[in-house]
Amino acid sequence: MKKNLTVVELFAGVGGFRVGLEKADKNLFNTVWANQWEPSKKAQDAFDCYNLHFPSSVNSNEDIGRVSNKTFEDLNIDLLVGGFPCQDYSVARSLSKEQGIEGKKGVLFWEIKRIIEVSHPKYVLLENVDRLLKSPSKQRGRDFSIMLATFRDLGYIVEWRVINAADYGTAQRRRRIFIFAYDKSLAYAKRQLNKQTSDILLKDGFFASTFPVKQDIYKNREVKTVLPKDIIEISDEFSFGYHPSGIMIEGKIHSVHTEALNPHPIPLKEILQNESEIDEKFYLSETTIEKFVYLRGPKKIERTSKDGHKYIFSEGGMSPVDSLDLPGRTMLTSEGTTNRSSHIIEINGRKRFLTPIECERLNGFPDNWTATMGNRMRYFCMGNALVTHLIEKMGKTIKEIDNQETHNIAQISLNI
Incomplete structure (x- = not known):
């Protein structure tokens, strides 16, 4: 048997x-x-x-x-x-x-x-x-x-x-x-x-x-x-x-x-790496922070459709940073890029992206599971992955x- x-x-x-x-x-x-x-x-x-x-x-x-x-x-x-x-x-x-x-x-x-x-x-x-x-x-x-x-x-x-x-x-x-x-x-x-x-x-x-x-x-x-x-x-x-x-x-x-x-739910802060482990490249520059202020802010933009029709695209505002006391939002394949959907967290007065390891933890994978590839693809794969828990x-x-x-x-x- x-x-x-x-x-x-x-x-x-x-x-x-x-x-x-x-x-x-x-x-x-x-x-x-x-x-x-x-x-x-x-x-x-x-x-x-x-x-x-x-x-x-x-x-x-x-x-x-x-x-x-x-x-x-x-x-x-x-x-x-x-x-x-x-x-x-x-x-x-x-x-x-x-x-x-x-x-x-x-x-x-x-x-x-x-x-x-x-x-x-x-x-x-x-x-x-x-x-x-x-x-x-x-x-x-x-x-x-x-x-x-x-x-x-x-x-x-x-x-x-x-x-x-x-x-x-x-x-x-x-x-x-x-x-x-x-x-x-x-x-x-x-x-x-x-x-x-x-x-x-x-x-x-x-x-x-x-x-x-x-x-x-x-x-x-x-x-x-x-x-x-x-x-x-x-x-x-x-x-x-x-x-x-x-x-x-x-x-x-x-x-x-x-x-x-x-x-x-588990708060986002419980899956974060120690800040002493974070590479400087994951922190946001002043220029990138300004871009996120716009991306996450409310907006109304006039656009033109393929057939020439003009319309107003509107988008509500969202918090400039993700709360560490709540679970993270749904990860997308664009995680880690200058995109409205990327997680932005603030630690000790500095803003940064989630790291690939933190994204792996959000889906319940062992640390550095995707270290076989570059960071862009690590984010992409975690945006596609399921929650293993x-x-x-x-x-x-x-x-x-x-x-x-x-x-x-x-x-x-x-x-x-």
Whole structure:
């Protein structure tokens, strides 16, 4: 009987999923294959970082679409993880006029679908930006509905939750959607099917048991629907207003707005390096400070659109420096540049950027994890990364679920 879970990590970046899972239980989560490829860049900094830290796995630096089905069939995947881009998931009937469908070229979710089809892992854990629930703007909820219908057709139950990392003991206010899909033939799935979906969402589900929420639905925001059976119909016509939490079973959707129970954020000051360690290059010059006064200040600017229409672009003011007593704001890939979104902190009367090490700490990576690359790319990779503390918590829940699966299999073997 297997003593660990075979993990495959897609769109791996610098290894956020793997760092979190190995924090949860390095012996249980055995990542055997990973893929990281940045098509628009000659230098593959994220892959080089991943490959250095994780030499025990087969690490692929190629277009995932070129990796053969047999590769995934042979891996015997238990858990598939990945943070994939938010793209246009619209689909169309195949040119042969048969019942097959085809999605837009280059959309990486279809690679996830392909891999699941040929390997059928027990569990799938994915991460994305929270706007996925509302895209596209002209047909709200369509893209997420296509994803849910895809999982339905592949034989999975799906739970999702938009999580603000700061609500669960981290120093960054980073909101991301996490999607957990599990094979409906599992004993865990059968236990869930015997529960009310409201109980799954508020108490007993994957996310509710990992990240506790209040038992009252926020402002009674609760919706239910049933997905059309034809995914083409979903692509062409279906829209739906999803809330931050939800579950899909056999195409039936129940979605609610949950609130974190007893949030306990970590203030920014707790992840800072000692000032004696800070290189002078991270402090702001007077000229740069003046630029930030403008960038962070309120403004109204007349602009002209492509068709010649004049309009006023307005932007509200924000604090000239980030509070050290609050969690940091969401890091973007532009962190560390002269950009309105960059964190600016003031220590002993001097203003500076966060250092790459401090950005790694905001995401729960070990210090100097990304020291394999230059500072600009270190900031970029942390702006793209997920908060590994959350994955650690989810990994522990997956461990509990799989322990019960293993126990059930052992009991069946004994009975036989």
